Amino acid sequence: GAGVSQSPSNKVTEKGKDVELRCDPISGHTALYWYRQSLGQGLEFLIYFQGNSAPDKSGLPSDRFSAERTGGSVSTLTIQRTQQEDSAVYLCASSLVGGRSYNEQFFGPGTRLTVL
Amino acid sequence: AQSVTQLDSHVSVSEGTPVLLRCNYSSSYSPSLFWYVQHPNKGLQLLLKYTSAATLVKGINGFEAEFKKSETSFHLTKPSAHMSDAAEYFCVVSDVNRDDKIIFGKGTRLHILP
Numbered sequence: 001g002a003g004v005s006q007s008p009s010n011k012v013t014e015k016g017k018d019v020e021l022r023c024d025p026i027s028g029h030t031a032l033y034w035y036r037q038s039l040g041q042g043l044e045f046l047i048y049f050q051g052n053s054a055p056d057k058s059g060l061p062s063d064r065f066s067a068e069r070t071g072g073s074v075s076t077l078t079i080q081r082t083q084q085e086d087s088a089v090y091l092c093a094s095s096l097v098g099g100r101s102y103n104e105q106f107f108g109p110g111t112r113l114t115v116l
Numbered sequence: 117a118q119s120v121t122q123l124d125s126h127v128s129v130s131e132g133t134p135v136l137l138r139c140n141y142s143s144s145y146s147p148s149l150f151w152y153v154q155h156p157n158k159g160l161q162l163l164l165k166y167t168s169a170a171t172l173v174k175g176i177n178g179f180e181a182e183f184k185k186s187e188t189s190f191h192l193t194k195p196s197a198h199m200s201d202a203a204e205y206f207c208v209v210s211d212v213n214r215d216d217k218i219i220f221g222k223g224t225r226l227h228i229l230p
């Protein structure tokens with residue numbers, strides 16, 4: 001079946017502009033995660049959605065970052081007034097919480113964001 | 117609350133020699149533990165997972181990991197390294213609890229020397 005998809009695959013923007021990154025999780029997965037991976041760094045957790053619960057936003061680095069998940073499916077990560085330090089690969093993952101899947105995450109290919 | 121510590125940020129081994137990537141965790145409940153691999157310019161891929169069945173878990177590409185509750189460890193091993201194993205490896209912990217999130221370690225970059 002279809003995996004996690006992300007768009008765009010690459011995004012180049014100018015400092016100060018807003019960007020939107022999209023994630024389409026695997027159908028039926030109730031949990032969705034956003035991570036950031038800077039060059040040579042590990043994964044930095046950003047935000048976590050689980051079903052209809054309030055999202056865990058504890059990883060968002062500043063109030064310029066926000067995310068929403070509409071209808072429990074597609075998610076959009078928005079970065080306002082982008083800065084050069086926002087340049088990174090943004091990864092989305094989904095998982096089927098509960099049951100026999102034991103929270104295995106399935107990752108999308110990522111969006112490479114470059115802020116000039 | 118869970119946490120995971122990967123003790124080495126970089127590991128270098130010669131081709132054909134054993135690989136050991138260390139991971140320690142803390143968890144309040146019964147953890148599920150995973151290793152993910154990320155090859156250069158590739159997406160993250162699940163290598164293996166422990167989910168309270170056998171404590172020795174076999175994964176893809178000849179890797180395996182052993183869950184040791186007394187040591188709170190889940191080290192990743194391979195008897196003989198190949199050049200293609202050069203990648204970044206992430207240890208991950210999750211409690212088998214409906215609302216718990218998954219915690220990634222900071223990663224270990226494995227270098228294979230010819």
